[in-house]
Amino acid sequence: MSSEIAKQAEARRTFAIISHPDAGKTTLTEKLLLLGGAIRMAGQVKAKGENRRAHSDWMKIEQARGISVTTSVMTFEYEGATFNLLDTPGHEDFSEDTYRTLTAVDSAIMVIDAAKGIEAQTRKLFEVCRLRDIPIITFVNKMDREGREVFEILDEVAEALALDTVPMVWPVGGGGTFKGCYDLVREEMIPFTGEDSYGTPVKAELLGDELPNLIPSDQYDTLLEEADLAMDGYPAFDLESYREGHLTPVYFGSALKSFGVKQLLDAVLQFAPAPTTQ
8 A cells, every 4th residue: 555545534524423313413523523524514424415525535445445335425624634434323223334434434423412422323323333333522512511420321331332432522501500611631620711712722731720710610619610520430541442442531521512523533633544555
């Protein structure tokens, strides 16, 4: 294989989004495409005809897998990389098309409703990913609505799917009191304004002077306590374990409001494997 093809492959991410119906897959797909410039306005993912999808031309290396993918492929550029997002059927019929799609991807985003946790279709799709050791990044959606406790959600993912969970950001509040997420890795606060925005991170150490000015004092105290428990109670992120399908980094946000979507896509770019070059 030429070095040029290998270079192109290294700058490519081919992934799918798996979720139960109504967990927010379509909305998240739309916001990822907006972020990547593949569509210009909300609603185009559900549109018909040529406006419905941004289709990709597969690289020869991907075609060489001998896989016939009949579902939609949406392609967009982001930070110098090419992303192929394969659409998994959203209906409850667990068709062979779903298997075929997940056989063609190198990683997946698992979307979970913050109020409902792991649901039946999510579990089925996850098991297909597990058969291929597909690495999964988890996105807990709808944090701006009333939902379950964060530790409860993380523990359910760990227990129901036998995955190590690693929260990469930590939500501040939830539902009507949701104030955003604290990036545990970059030590940044990403404030949630309630507007449709990807969020602008503010450098703020947990024990620094900036963070108490960004969120209410009671939520700051809760964040300190919960972040301390999270960092002690969950394993550190390990890239090899993630790529082997044993560990999932977890992000929180609101796809409807675009919040947390950029951090999620940055994670796919940074952590997800490129297509195999063999």
